[in-house]
Amino acid sequence: MSTKASRSAARLMLAPAVILLLGWMLVPLTMTVIFSFQRYLPMRGGFQGWVWFDNYRSFVTSSAFWPSVVTTLVIVGSVLVITVLLGIVLAILLDQPMWGQGIVRILVIAPFFVMPTVSALVWKNMFMDPVNGLFSHLSRFLGADPILWLSEASMPSIILIVSWQWLPFATLILLTAIQSLDSEQQEAAEMDGAGPFSRFFFITLPHLSRAITIVILIQTIFLLAIFAEIFVTTQGAFGTRTLTYLIYQRVLESQNVGLGSAGGVYAIILANIVALFLMRIVGKNLDR
Amino acid sequence: MSIKTSLGLASALAIAAASASFAQSPSGTVTIATVNNGDMIRMQGLTADFNAKYPDITLEWVTLEENVLRQRVTQDVATNGGQFDVMTIGTYEVPIWGANGWLVALDDLPAEWNADDLLPAIRDGLTVDGALYAAPFYGESSMVMYRTDLMEAAGLEMPDAPTWDFIREAAAAMTEGDVYGICLRGKAGWGENMAFLTAMSNSFGARWFDMDWNAQFDSPEWAETLTFYNDLMTNYGPPGAANNGFNENLTLFQQGRCGMWIDATVAASFVTNPTDSTVADSVGFALAPDNGLGRRGNWLWAWSLAVPAGSQSTDAAKAFIAWATSSDYTALVAENEGWANVPPGTRTSLYENADYLAAAPFAEMTLQSINSADPTSPSVQDVPYTGVQFVAIPEFAGIASEVGQEFANMLAGQQTVEQALARAQALTTDAMEAAGY
Numbered sequence: 001m002s003t004k005a006s007r008s009a010a011r012l013m014l015a016p017a018v019i020l021l022l023g024w025m026l027v028p029l030t031m032t033v034i035f036s037f038q039r040y041l042p043m044r045g046g047f048q049g050w051v052w053f054d055n056y057r058s059f060v061t062s063s064a065f066w067p068s069v070v071t072t073l074v075i076v077g078s079v080l081v082i083t084v085l086l087g088i089v090l091a092i093l094l095d096q097p098m099w100g101q102g103i104v105r106i107l108v109i110a111p112f113f114v115m116p117t118v119s120a121l122v123w124k125n126m127f128m129d130p131v132n133g134l135f136s137h138l139s140r141f142l143g144a145d146p147i148l149w150l151s152e153a154s155m156p157s158i159i160l161i162v163s164w165q166w167l168p169f170a171t172l173i174l175l176t177a178i179q180s181l182d183s184e185q186q187e188a189a190e191m192d193g194a195g196p197f198s199r200f201f202f203i204t205l206p207h208l209s210r211a212i213t214i215v216i217l218i219q220t221i222f223l224l225a226i227f228a229e230i231f232v233t234t235q236g237a238f239g240t241r242t243l244t245y246l247i248y249q250r251v252l253e254s255q256n257v258g259l260g261s262a263g264g265v266y267a268i269i270l271a272n273i274v275a276l277f278l279m280r281i282v283g284k285n286l287d288r
Numbered sequence: 289m290s291i292k293t294s295l296g297l298a299s300a301l302a303i304a305a306a307s308a309s310f311a312q313s314p315s316g317t318v319t320i321a322t323v324n325n326g327d328m329i330r331m332q333g334l335t336a337d338f339n340a341k342y343p344d345i346t347l348e349w350v351t352l353e354e355n356v357l358r359q360r361v362t363q364d365v366a367t368n369g370g371q372f373d374v375m376t377i378g379t380y381e382v383p384i385w386g387a388n389g390w391l392v393a394l395d396d397l398p399a400e401w402n403a404d405d406l407l408p409a410i411r412d413g414l415t416v417d418g419a420l421y422a423a424p425f426y427g428e429s430s431m432v433m434y435r436t437d438l439m440e441a442a443g444l445e446m447p448d449a450p451t452w453d454f455i456r457e458a459a460a461a462m463t464e465g466d467v468y469g470i471c472l473r474g475k476a477g478w479g480e481n482m483a484f485l486t487a488m489s490n491s492f493g494a495r496w497f498d499m500d501w502n503a504q505f506d507s508p509e510w511a512e513t514l515t516f517y518n519d520l521m522t523n524y525g526p527p528g529a530a531n532n533g534f535n536e537n538l539t540l541f542q543q544g545r546c547g548m549w550i551d552a553t554v555a556a557s558f559v560t561n562p563t564d565s566t567v568a569d570s571v572g573f574a575l576a577p578d579n580g581l582g583r584r585g586n587w588l589w590a591w592s593l594a595v596p597a598g599s600q601s602t603d604a605a606k607a608f609i610a611w612a613t614s615s616d617y618t619a620l621v622a623e624n625e626g627w628a629n630v631p632p633g634t635r636t637s638l639y640e641n642a643d644y645l646a647a648a649p650f651a652e653m654t655l656q657s658i659n660s661a662d663p664t665s666p667s668v669q670d671v672p673y674t675g676v677q678f679v680a681i682p683e684f685a686g687i688a689s690e691v692g693q694e695f696a697n698m699l700a701g702q703q704t705v706e707q708a709l710a711r712a713q714a715l716t717t718d719a720m721e722a723a724g725y
Contacts, residue, residue, distance in 0.1 A: 042362060042366035043366065043384065043388075043683075045366070045388060046367070058722060062718070063715070131528070132539075132543075148527055148528040150528065151528055151696075233531075234476075234531070235475065235476045235477055235693070236476070236693060237697060238530070238702065239702075241693075249686065249690070252359060253478070254683065254687070255683075255685070256686070
């Protein structure tokens, strides 16, 4: 039972942690907001005066803005669909008892430990290169003209690379969820005459729903910020410029900190809208 | 110049004056930001010689990859941070930073350093209002590298100074099977395809801006440049050229897949190196092509050492720069690593040295290429800017990166030459208006 004194003591003791966390989050956020109201050009000597909402206006009216938002959403959406669907399949397969299970599981998870820049370079130079890449050798062997992956199919290429990286994460979470599924329930259903499909749709899938929610939420947060894969492969050309990449270009290539910060604020808003929608759609699973 | 910068400059000068009056030889710690390429790494290996001459100066190295280096030093110099005493910067930064008052002028280097020995084109590129703001460490231009065996098989002979029409003819004749007649940069980026295309456009008589800073992508000269480039690469270039930068083309050339390659003169030592290149013994060199208009399609770049205004040990930094960019340093490298490995492209005396000319078959062509570039008047038409393959204004890197994406999209066949130029014109005009020109 807590008295008034012990409650205030508890608050006092919590204060350092809360202040640290708030500072951690608020200082960079406030800096970004402050910069976004300034005309701040390092190459012209830094601070050039307050322009308030001009940066926000020019960021959205730039012809690059809406395409970059669409690109971001397409990449996030496609990768989510691919990783969740394939993740479920892989998780079920890996759950089956088989010879060498440990090694197979480690191999499946391995791509997640490869750094994004490294994996993008490997994909670009060893697989997708139109002259020396494995895919081009394969298509020439089959008598076809090699596909120019990174220029003609730039979006599918990026989605492929990112999905390859994030599939292990989805598989891992979903696998642990499947392992917690009660096998007696499965047996009971089987004895009642449920086929493999009904067992999957009425027992496994509902059991997985919470894990799927977690996969979607966590992945969305990271996927909205993917950068290295685009930087290494297309440099934002061929319609692969995401919002993150656009902000990078504004801040570092154009050396316009104010405009880039305004873009950063838009990115925060976009991330929150997406998160809100996702919470609405799938979030109710978390309440159960 | 902001008050902060002037204060920093003043205090740096005061400290420099004070240290000069108290001690004969400079002392202190010099922090050097440099780029991670072969010549710079070699310099770090030879610091024992510097330490023997200046025992009171301690050198600290910060070696970074090119893009990271550019970010770090820009941040430091713009905020007058004082993290570095010597910065490795290129010919793009020097005119802008010098004009901003961010660099210490290097006019008082010792007489034996001999500024008059510097190649005039390089020296001009590093001079702002008559003052030298950076000392060149190595310089490069671009030139045609071609396969002598393929050229012979095609029944053609490469002139020392080819025209663009000849390049097209040769590319057509050399394209056969898995050999592509010509490899050029196509990857988007201000230092990738735009460096090449801007230099190329000079030889077609085009310019980025007119005297009132209006973008010129709607001019017939640019249309001609881009149409020529697009046709050349689509017909005789490697597949997926829109993703090829310097490194990709280097690999293709070393594997014997390119008939010709127009790129940086430093590549000459890579393609003639038998351990890396399968075609090392059959590479010829020629000047970058022209159209008879008085400008060639080659660029000019020099990695240079400069002292930021925020430095606290200006004298020691200058002593280091004088050591690293002197002809004595060249001789030191030659003694330890051989003449083929000395940093090229900065001094006339190097190209008069018989040992060097014997060790580097590409030396003559490199010198001619550098001398044929004129950063002070890059285009046939009048321009308000300096720089051969760039425009020395702070906004250029951002604008050219976006224009480069439009041109890469064009090369990938996703838009026509006209569409690419129209978009380039629109976005350049927008950016220049926003920047207040």
